[in-house]
Amino acid sequence: MLSDTSRPVIEATLPVVGENIGEIAKRFYSHMFAEKPELLDGLFNRGNQAEGRQQQALAGSVAAFATFLVNKPGVLPDHLLARISHKHVSLGLRPEQYKIVHDHLMWAIGDVLGDAVTPEVGAAWDEVYWLMANALINQERAMYTAADLTPESVWSTWRVTEKIQETTDVVTFVVEPLTAGRMKPALPGQYVSLKALMPDGVHQPRQYSLTRADDGERRQFSVKRVHGRPTPDGEVSNLLHASVNVNDEVVLSAPFGEVVLTDTDRPVVFASAGIGITPMAGMISHLVQSAATRPVTLLHADKSEQTFALRDQVRADLAKLPDASLTTWFSQPAGQESANQFSGFMDLAAIELPADADYYLCGPLGFMQAIRSALIARGVPAQDIQYEVFGPDLWLAAPQ
Known part of the structure; x- marks a missing residue:
């Protein structure tokens, strides 16, 4: 929970930060990628960046988390944190990368709000960030451990065994792992991240739901081609449709996702x-x-x-x-x-x-x-x- 020192500061400044959080997120990403362009290689989806969805999601998540801390002290928004942590683990996010995000986010807050960010205000929002970051780090560490994975071993290479044209714009890929050994079973409703090498040499990740229950040897996912939008949105789906065929290789993460079918007898x-x-x-x-x-x-x-x-x-x-x-x-x-x-x-x-x-x-x-x-x-x-x-x-x- 927030400290007694920070809570009144966050309560007082939440409206103005909330009003400006979209611009803060926009400047944060721009500043971070200018200094750390390697983060766009395999970790961040530049299609979401181009359309502003990632900026909106970050802004909303931080504001929602801070609002939760003020209105429900001592309780964390588990659903919000679970959704974020599953996405992070499917991308192989490392704990030390939270420090990079922290430094650029705090810079953006100061850049947008200027003199309003006094040392007291900065310290309070710093506390909000690390409460959220540490909650995510702890969840993600537990998820890596439970799956017997590390951020590096989340990824593995698979061979395409079938490519099925479902509709004009949807293709199903059936894949099998290149290396022998039992694969981590997927729960019904989960997704995998796919990391594709783009023509400019940058790897881009996307998430795709698994569309058939695991049989122990193969996995299946379906891809809708995104078109009619500015690049780079749709660059991965178009690459998969046009260039990935039977016997080609794809890099996939272990399955994650918190929305899974409950095992009950209810309708x-x-x-x-x-x-x-x-x-x-x-x-x-x-x-x-x-x-x-x-x-x-x-x-x-x-x-x-x-x-x-x-x-x-x-x-x-x-x-x-x-x-x-x-x-x-x-x-x-x-x-x-x-x-x-x-x-x-x-x-x-x-x-x-x-x-x-x-x-x-x-x-x-x-x-x-x-x-x-x-x-x-x-x-x-x-x-x-x-x-x-x-x-x-x-x-x-x-x-x-």
Whole structure:
């Protein structure tokens, strides 16, 4: 918790820091990469940098953490910290790199706020940073230890054994490890980081959900090609689509991610849109592999039947479960509506939801916010709803 000295300072300065935290984050990254350009090689996603998502996520996370310290002293925002630490470990982040972030972040705070950052104010925000950093360092150290990994050994090389064209813009890769030995099993819903060597010689990481349960020998993930946006956003997905083929090698991390399927007998409802189907496909595959008997409901929204990635795999897996159903919404439907296929956007009013169910959401942020609000309005407890955000989590990082 914050010290008695720092708490009133943070409480007094949180509004002005909060108003300026976006500019602070922007200058922080610019200053840090100017002095440490090597951090862009394999650690930071320059696509997120180009679009400002990483800056927004950092700004929101720091502000949310400080707000939590002020409003709930002695309690840490575990969900926020878990999401960040899983991403960090999947990238092989090292504890000593937190000092680099600290130095440049504190510089940015002073650069933006100027004389308002007195020694007292600087010391208080320094304390906030290290409370958050040390909490993350401790979580990440425990995760490395539990997985019997180090930041360096997180990565391994895999060979592509299959490349499947799911839709015009989605490709599935099936890979097997080059080195013998038991691979770290993935939990249903987790992702791996992929580190790709770009034409300019810089490695770029991206995270991809595992779309099929591990069989002990192979892994499977699907990649949606990002296009129509300024580079470097989409550079990795386009490289994978165009240049990575069967027998080529890819570098992947061990699997991580805190949004995983709970092992219960409760009904489970998956609600996804677009490429958000990927973690759902992995969870449903796991249910088949484990011969689960719990009721399963998949609700999916997409542009059309043809853009519904992994549709054949998902339908085949649902057919293997004793109590499973699929309902779809297509914004450009090819045929008439039916009991399980609708036109337009996902509307839960048309669906009878099971009682006492676990819910998992994945898709665009606006989609998940709307579906979560609809579920809450129907009496679903907030603790029964989990969601997966692709890229920096701008929802969880938003300070309340």
